[in-house]
Amino acid sequence: xxxxxxxxALALVPLLVTVPAACGEDEPEMPPLTPExxxxxxxxxSSAPPPAQSRxxxxxxxKYLRGIAAGDAKVCAHLAPGYESATYPDPxxxxxxxxxxxxRLRPQDVTALKSVTVPAAEAGPDEGEITIxxxxxxxxxxxxxxxxxxxxxxxxxxxxxxxxxTG
Numbered sequence: 001x002x003x004x005x006x007x008x009a010l011a012l013v014p015l016l017v018t019v020p021a022a023c024g025e026d027e028p029e030m031p032p033l034t035p036e037x038x039x040x041x042x043x044x045x046s047s048a049p050p051p052a053q054s055r056x057x058x059x060x061x062x063k064y065l066r067g068i069a070a071g072d073a074k075v076c077a078h079l080a081p082g083y084e085s086a087t088y089p090d091p092x093x094x095x096x097x098x099x100x101x102x103x104r105l106r107p108q109d110v111t112a113l114k115s116v117t118v119p120a121a122e123a124g125p126d127e128g129e130i131t132i133x134x135x136x137x138x139x140x141x142x143x144x145x146x147x148x149x150x151x152x153x154x155x156x157x158x159x160x161x162x163x164x165x166t167g
Contacts, residue, residue, distance in 0.1 A: 054121040057130040057156040057163040062118045064165060065137075068149060069113035071102050080157070080164040087149055101149040108142060109150070115140035129166070130156045 060078045067075025076084065076094035088097035102110065117138045121130045132154045134146045146152045155167035 054130050057158075058118040058121055058132065060156060060163045061132055061154050061165065062116070065113050065116045065118075065150075068098065068102055068105075069110050071099055073098050078163075078165055080159070080166040083165050083167055087151075104148050105150070106145070109144035112139050112142060112144040113150075116144070125155065126157075128158060130163070132156070 064075045064078045067078075073095045076098065079087070079094055084094050088094045088101065090097050090100075105113075118132060118136075119138050120136050121132045123129070124131055134150065134152050134154075137143070144150055153167075154165055156163045157166045158164075
């Protein structure tokens with residue numbers, strides 16, 4: 001019996017040792033992590049895809065924005081169905097709603113859209129997507145104001161062999 005009581009006491013030792021640590025008592029404090037002279041730092045991740053890789057997506061947004069200024073319903077082909085229904089919720093979607101959306105823009109916004117360029121894009125937010133912020137668009141004159149069909153950010157994704165505006 002003497003051996004059994006010793007084994008029972010030994011079995012309780014690990015439990016008693018971990019209880020104070022679990023309650024936050026007697027936990028050792030760790031110094032802040034600092035890089036050492038020989039440590040390799042992680043490579044900086046660029047959020048910009050190479051211009052050649054994003055060119056097709058940027059061209060789709062370019063055509064869409066210039067198409068809004070022209071009132072050309074052909075640009076509706078550049079919209080994913082979910083984005084089209086969110087942006088043009090009335091029956092007929094983009095093809096029927098484009099003229100009304102253009103009419104809600106200020107005249108100077110329509111003029112600005114006629115000269116817009118899309119020089120840069122960012123990778124993401126998801127794998128295989130490209131995002132273009134409104135403030136990254138370039139204008140020959142006064143820029144258009146975002147709002148309505150002019151989103152603050154555009155997300156494009158590849159669907160088959162073409163790019164579509166998805167968000």
